[in-house]
Amino acid sequence: MPKIYKQKPRHAWMQDPAFKDWLTLDPSDDLKCFCKYCKSSINAKLCDLQAHAKTTKHKSSASSFSQTNKITIVSSVSMKTSQKEAALCLYIATHSAVSPIDHLGLLCGNNFQDGGAMKLHRSKCTSVIKNILAPSFITLLKPDIGDAKYSLLLDESTDISVCKTLGVVINYFSLTRSTFLSIVPLEEGDAKTIANSLCQELSNFKLNLENLIGIGTDNASVKVPLKIFRVCDTRWLSIEVAVTRILKQWIELELHFNNAATNEKCFKAQTLHKLLNDDVHHLYLLFLQPELTQMQHITKIK
Template sequence: MQSCDVFLLFTWPRHWPSRPGVSLSCSDAVSAVFRLLGYLFAYFYKSFVNILCFHVVFGEPIMSEEKNMVIRSDSDENDKDNTPKRKKQKCTASYERKLPSKLLTHEKFSGWLVVSKYNPGKGFCKLCNCEIAGSLSQIERHENTEKHKKTLKSTKQTSKVTDFMKPGPSSIHSAQIAAAELKLCGFIAEHNLPIALLDHLPGLVANVCPDSKIAKDIKCAKTKGTYIFSNVISEHDFSNLVSKLKVTKFSFIIDDISTIKQLVLVARHYDTEVQKTVDKFLTLLEIKDTTALGIYNCIEVFFNSNEISFENLIGFASDNATVMMGSKGGVQHLLKQKISHIFIQPCVCHSLYLCAPKACTALPHYLEELARNIFSYLSNSPKRLNEYKEFQTFTITNPQKNIHISYTRWLSLEQVVKRILEQWPALLMFFTSAALEDGIPMASRILEGLQNPITKMYYAFLAYILPDINKLNLEYQAETLRIHKLRNSINTSVKGILSNFIKREILKPNDISKININDPSTYLRIDDIYCGATVESIYLDNSGKISRKELQEFQVKILNFYVCLTKQMFQRFLSCELFAKLELLKALDPANVIEGRPKSIIPLVMKFLT
């Protein structure tokens, strides 16, 4: 039998048909080869197992002793060593990674990572106050948590206490920033600007000066600015001013705010630092008792609490309210009882303002009512304002609004009168149309007043006389020292008013303070009283519409106005004791010094020594 036939005998599958002499295909041959290999593997595996079992039973080593690998039977092992077997123990030791020392000095972690006090192998976050595993991944994972990020951000915005104790470039830069913020707040306070401007001003400065690190680092908005005003600038200026008032002579000006019961104190003293007399805001006191005694007690408590001596107080000024300037029970009277040498100065501007309203009581009351009605009728309706603008264009009148009369704005009366006279043609045409077309009663009353030429003459007279009073008022609202010119200015103004109705032969040779205003024999004839050129022009244009009786009534009221005005000025200025003392102050006027009058200032100096 050939070798091929032996191969086929072992590998021929039983399900194949027995066809000797027929050649096999390639797939059949491959299948037969794998089948043979399977038989051979099974044969050798069975032989190996039998040999293994034999050596285990009879104790013969399977391999040589050079390999140091011996398999022994359980029985032989028991014979040689009767000691019991030890149980195999599990390994319970765990490995913990220690914190690398190089991470402690790494610029990324050095600010907050340290070694834990309780576990040296772990890290500790100073910001979050917690331990961290020593691996780099755990440290980076902690660094990216929201809690750590928020804490780190807040820490960067907070300065350390030690930073304020160590002088260096950072402290110098911080001082420069603080100085810049103080100057910005000082600028806002000096120019009386809104505090809300600080929300935008630092950003503007940083944008204008992009190369300045100081401007870039300024952080001063409205909230911080308010704190600086209240607790830095205010406290410093107050303590500085109080320390000066303790050692120098001063006067103070007070005024009360009746709506919220507060008392304002402004101190005037000679500041040796700037070498001039200055006015400084001293304090704002809350008062519960608004009587003269209550105000005086409030001032006394403030002086005693700040250790300011009343002996240093040499002057007192206020408005002309009775509670302040009352001769028997006012604040000035109580101060005189405590300080006999104190100088009392009423408000000149307030006194001048009170003269004009008092004199206006001699004129018809409908003049003020007419001015108020005109303003009210036009200001409350946009439709009427648009219609009024058309009449202004038609009459070629300046398109200006009418002004409201205000008792708190002392100079407003003159402006109201002048504006009505400027708008007279447009007002007359507008209210004529409103009275005829709309039929509103107020428009009819206003039209009736505008059509009366006497009304226009009254307004023209006020436009003539009020500027003289307001000019004097404005002169003493100036910031420069003007008290040495007060007597001369008032003398000149009063003399000009007197010349309108007093005979020249009485006015010229005599001192005006000696003229008897109540004597009718000193007055001019009723027709010779001067009311201004505009009044005469209006009368000539409307002489046919004005009766003799109306004209005389107008002239009498104008005379009463002059008499009342001059009486008020005599009473408040010319006949008071203070005005007589002001005669000595002419020695301070450079014009008088050049002319050599007075020859000496000794009388003035003696007033301050006594």
């Protein structure tokens, strides 16, 4: 009795342009192929595959399959329209909640020239803010902070989905401005969780914790378990630290209060700028600092 040759499917058939769209391996039989259109098994022979492709059943199934999986290609939005949508998203992120964009998008589209191409609603607006605007601002923020000293303003909150979050605002000397840093998700509202989450967020932004010179919160006992310098209860003992810190940041403070006095018309800022702009005050603190340092050293020895 002659030996019957059993041929196995070849992977090259799966790459053949005539078969690749519908041919695959049969999961129930290693010696057969499977047609995805007809949902049927085929002998692993090239002649059988070619014959199956010409059958009426296969052609009909292929036609139905192509119609079911037809993809409609939508024309791309112009760059000008994308810029308009991004500007609206930036306005929403700065001034209001996301929900008004449903009406604002329709208003702009119906009443402004070339606005008809804009299709902007809550889902798209949220996606643009999270995936386009936020990463862009983060990229600009990191080098702007650099190795400068900074302080933080913290506020814990709970959103409508009952998820705890920690809002973080960073203040630092910049040629631009101090700005919102991030919203940090919290698993719990206790001090340890807040401290760990905050430290991790600062690490994500590559901010040195040693450059943190102050934190402002509305519940310091819970939100600030960090090892940050604290002013001594005896006021005169903290003068040396304050003088040293002012001297290290003299130029930055002078520029800061100059900007505040010019832009905000603040009387206190004008007064402080005059003091910092006076060389006599600078020399006085330079003279006073080593004496205060020596006094601090003697006090600690005692």
